[in-house]
Amino acid sequence: MKIIEVKNYQEMSQRAAEYMIEKIKSTPNLTLGLATGGTPLGVYQHLIEDHKQNGTSYAEVTSFNLDEYIGLAKDNPNSYYSYMYENLFKHINISPERTHIPSGMNKDLQAECEEYENKIEQHLGIDLQILGIGSNGHIGFNEPGTSFQAKTHVVDLAQSTREANARFFNSLDEVPTQAITMGIQTIFKSKEILLLVSGKAKQNAMIQLLTGDVTESFPASILKQHPNATIIADEEAMLGVKDNSLFK
Numbered sequence: 001m002k003i004i005e006v007k008n009y010q011e012m013s014q015r016a017a018e019y020m021i022e023k024i025k026s027t028p029n030l031t032l033g034l035a036t037g038g039t040p041l042g043v044y045q046h047l048i049e050d051h052k053q054n055g056t057s058y059a060e061v062t063s064f065n066l067d068e069y070i071g072l073a074k075d076n077p078n079s080y081y082s083y084m085y086e087n088l089f090k091h092i093n094i095s096p097e098r099t100h101i102p103s104g105m106n107k108d109l110q111a112e113c114e115e116y117e118n119k120i121e122q123h124l125g126i127d128l129q130i131l132g133i134g135s136n137g138h139i140g141f142n143e144p145g146t147s148f149q150a151k152t153h154v155v156d157l158a159q160s161t162r163e164a165n166a167r168f169f170n171s172l173d174e175v176p177t178q179a180i181t182m183g184i185q186t187i188f189k190s191k192e193i194l195l196l197v198s199g200k201a202k203q204n205a206m207i208q209l210l211t212g213d214v215t216e217s218f219p220a221s222i223l224k225q226h227p228n229a230t231i232i233a234d235e236e237a238m239l240g241v242k243d244n245s246l247f248k
């Protein structure tokens, strides 16, 4: 696992976006794995600016999002469908048929999970997966304790995850209690992974990730075994790692 330390959120976003743009230019039919949350917003901003200024084309790009809340319709402003549309898709020339986000409204959630996993396989997997990390080490919505073998599945969200995401809703009560997420196996099969980490809230997660064991109780730890995973972390996120005696 390679670590690139950058100064701040802006630099993290720029570095990640530049990397993605290069990949898209060299492989126009790239299959991207996309993340939501606060972390990738700056990256998406850069991609949009670049698309407007330099015309980088997404016409042949396919995307698969990591996850979606159960019970939120596409037009709910807090659905990840809305998030992706508002923060990226409507600003670039990606074709809607090539964007994929699991549906949290399917009556048969098991079938939805299987279909999503199959679709990823039909596309021969994800070329470049963008990830954020939860403060408890979750990736996608794979909470601590999830099997490393898990494929796309339904999860009960940890209370800490619901509390962390309540900032996007009117109240904690409105945050769904379940989600569909790509599994850890699904994510791990990506040919390349870019994990973005910024800010104080992620300091403990970084300590655990960089100094702890590979364990299902800290899902992101599996990335240490991935052949092509890179972390771009900012100074604030790395502060605890540097203070941590294990790392001196």
Ligand code: GLP
Pocket (backbone or CB within 6 Å): 035, 036, 037, 038, 039, 040, 066, 067, 131, 132, 133, 134, 135, 139, 140, 141, 161, 165
């Ligand atoms: C969310 C998402 C994850 C995201 C993580 C961190 O709940 N499901 O994909 O990476 O938690 O979120 P943030 O970037 O807002 O800190």
